[in-house]
Amino acid sequence: MAIEKVTLVYIEGSLRKISKTLAKCCESGAFHINPPPDTSGTDFTAKIMKDKGVYERMIKRTKAIAESVGVKLDDKVQHDDIEYNTSTDFKDYLDSVDNMQKDLADEKLRLSSELRSKSAIYHNLLRFQGLDADISELLSCRYVKARFGRIPNGSIRKLSFYDDRMFFFYPFEKKENFTWCLYITPTDEKNSTDYLFNSLGFERTELPDYLKGNSDQAANKLLEEMDSDLERMNAIEDELKKIADSVGVKLSKVYAKLKVINSSYELRTNVTAFDNKFHFSGYIPSREKKRFSELMADVGDVTVTYRETTPDDTSAPVILKNNRLFRPFEMFVKMYGLPAANGIDPTPIVAITYMLLYGMMFGDVGQGICIMLLGLLLTKFTKAGLAPIITRIGFSSTVFGFVYGSVFGNEELLKDFAVFRFPPIYSLFYKEPPEDVFQASTLFLIMALIVGIVLILLTMIINIIVSLKMRDFESGIFGASGICGFVLYASLIAGFGCSMALGIEIMNPVYVVFLIALPLALIFFKEPLLHLMETHGLKQGARAANGGNVNTGLKAKLAAMNESGASAPEKKSVGMFIIEGVIDLFETCLTYVTNTMSYLRIGGFILSHAGLMLVFSIIAGMFDGVGSIIVLIVGNIFVTGFEGFIVGIQVLRLEFYELFSRYFKSGGIPFKSVSANIKA
Known part of the structure; x- marks a missing residue:
């Protein structure tokens, strides 16, 4: 992992x-x-x-x-x-x-071509059964020309209009739309006769002049030759x-x-x-x-x-290594970008939080089992990368279905399992146990906020670890998700939480100064503080030549600055510095509020799922017998497909915008094995 x-x-x-x-x-x-x-x-x-x-x-x-x-x-x-x-x-x-094979292969190719040609000629000869004349002699006549082919049945009646023309017409096999025929005309008249028959829709069929005997004799001769060729073909293939x-x-x-x-x-x-x-x-x-x-x-x-390789080797390619449970979620990580070589693999965090949030937002035992079975079938019969993820979120949905006591929207079958009906839980907000999800709406919304707060604090801790590991002090110490941001956010949550939930006022002047005002001041003055740290880093680098420690990351950064001609940070006026600092603080505080409130969607989807199933239950109650069952089945299919899909997108949004953006450092180079990356 x-x-x-x-x-x-x-x-x-x-x-x-x-x-x-x-x-x-x-x-x-x-x-x-x-x-x-x-x-x-x-x-x-x-x-x-x-x-x-x-x-x-x-x-x-x-x-x-x-x-x-x-x-x-x-x-x-x-x-x-x-x-x-x-x-x-x-x-x-x-x-x-x-x-070894060339002569045989060439002979096989020649025989195959001849067989195709002879087969076509044979089938054409069958159209002219009953022709008594020798075909070879007929086609080689000097003073008359013979034409084999077919003519539309409607054109045969029109031939009577041309009795004055020099030709003989012989019909043979008649089909639904065409008649196979032969016409003979003097050589001197062949052009005008050919023009006439072409105007009547005549389609000529070429027969070779080596055919001996009448149509039946020529056909039998061709069959003998084809049998001989096939026998030789079989011998060659052996x-x-x-x-x-x-x-x-x-x-x-x-x-x-x-x-x-x-x-x-x-x-x-x-x-x-x-x-x-x-x-x-x-x-x-x-x-x-x-x-x-x-x-x-x-x-x-x-x-x-x-x-x-060392942690500073950022050019090293990245291979994500995870166990079977988490590996399918690498797809989501790669959609956002691979982590840097000296970063951390966020896949386990993504997998755990995605399954957790999906189960919370779409908890139903029956529908969860259906989603899990769908995932198993897709995994077995397709190569869809999303299939294993569907299996896992289906399992999570099933688990949380027991927490909510919901089976295909029915909250009576597992009523005793519903966690929100347990006295230690509901007694925090209600005097009596809630009868259904709607009566516990306040509980779910507050729990959603608590989950969001915990996840935000967790991602801040991860960001601090990753940033300090990568020597990104701006993000790790002074950033909105750094040490200062963590202290500020945790202090605000603790202060308002204790005041509103427990009635305990802990936000005294000392608390406000050291845990709220000081982090805000550090974030406000982060640029000059970072400059001081860089100056301190230069002193460390100077002592390193005499045996001191070298800040390699800073040294490389300064070297790059010198090469590009940037010897000092950009100078700003006091007014510009104050404006940018105030805007940055406002954005930080606003982000804390919006990100925290964003997790209310967890409770919202819990209630919307119950609401949708209630609607279909009411509609089903309007019918009797089979009609009621059909409505419930259609309703469950609709809710599972529609809401299940929407929840998947919403959880992915939470992952990318509320979690990833806090700690993920992309920019990694994918490991491409040459054997898998080459087209031969």
Whole structure:
């Protein structure tokens, strides 16, 4: 439940080992490569990328060979036993396999094409059954031309209008809209006759002149030829299957290795090379160090150096590490942005608060179970990232349903379980136990405020820890959610709470001066105080050369200021300083009020859920028997879908605007494993 520790890796070696080294990095599945230093004006990258197209072409060739012999390639297969490392090695192997199957594959392709052609001719011949003339002789006549085809049935009647034309018309198979036919015309008249039939909608069917005999004889001859071709095709497929059985496994391994090597070429833009050596760096999860070392040991002639990252290494990529309960909520964190490498992983906080708030705002045993079952089904049959979250909030809704004593909106079945009816709870606000949720509305609204106050104080504490860890003193000490803000907010809540709830006045002059006025003054004067702290930091830095401690974060910040020419903070007039300070204090106090009141929506949704179910209960009471049951079912489906969705959005809003904004420091770099980030 934290940001996983990563290790910086430096790799260098002989340039001839670059392909194998990068391939091993891809194979590890746990290597995040860094961009290279500036190499403008050099030909480092060009020298390393020169063979990229070769491997892409080999991958295409491997796919073509596999398709020819019927091998199903698997790019995930282990290929450690394939010793080919150069483009020549792979080319020689593919040539040998290609020679085994090329003639057979070409013959199969030719036979397949001929079969398609003969099949089409055969089906056309069936349209002209009953033709006694030899087709070959008919089509090769010198003084007459024969045309096979089909004509619309309505056009046949119109042929009688052209008795003066020189043609003979022979109808054959008749269909609903067309009739298959033959017309014969003298060669000298073929143009005018063709024009006439085309105007009548005639569609010509080409028959080859090698067909011997009448239509039946030619069709039978074609069937014999097709049977012979099919027999030869089956024999070829048997031979290709034998070849596939003999080379299939190795061909698949070669394909997998080619893809890995080709993938490595995408990474070569991140590699520099000089003096016949390559150099690049990246990060691996620290737990993968041993396995990564073993992979690199297989390469040989490569030097691998490891350096553990420090909290100041903000360039390190971020890997969120959480248990199964919290892991689905990483999606919400990533929507807001990854935490910085030296920050904290807020996922557990998000998971706990999201489930807690959702259950409080939508507590119902029956509807919660339905939501949980929906989440389980979506998790099993889909890959939706939201599905596991739905399962968890459904469980939370079920738990709080027992707290409210609600089952599908019915508050009588679990009346004895309702917490707001317990004497220690209701006696704080009522003399008699509330009969339903509406009578306990004051209790729920006050409890919602208490939950909000606790969460705000908790997020302030987290912000203080994170900010001080990142040496962000402005946010950690003087910010609205820093130490001063925490003391101010907690003091105001304690003062007004004791006065209004318990009748105890604790806001005496000393209390006000030290716990309210002093934090306000510190927030107001935060800029000059921060400047004093920076000045003190400079003194510490000066003593560090003689053995003192170095404020590394401040030192880096000042160095950056000097480089940019900013030697001193921007000067402000007294009036501008006062105006900005007053506005900042007003905004801080207003934010405390609005953020606290924002949590009243928790109580509001508790009451709205009960109200919606009451409406459907009243409507159901207007019907008898089956009608009443249908209304209740439809009502529960509507409330579960509509209100459940709205509550999910509202809780997400609370997370992002009331919780995240107080302590979350984004800006982290996502860890991208090269094997998952490369397109081969």
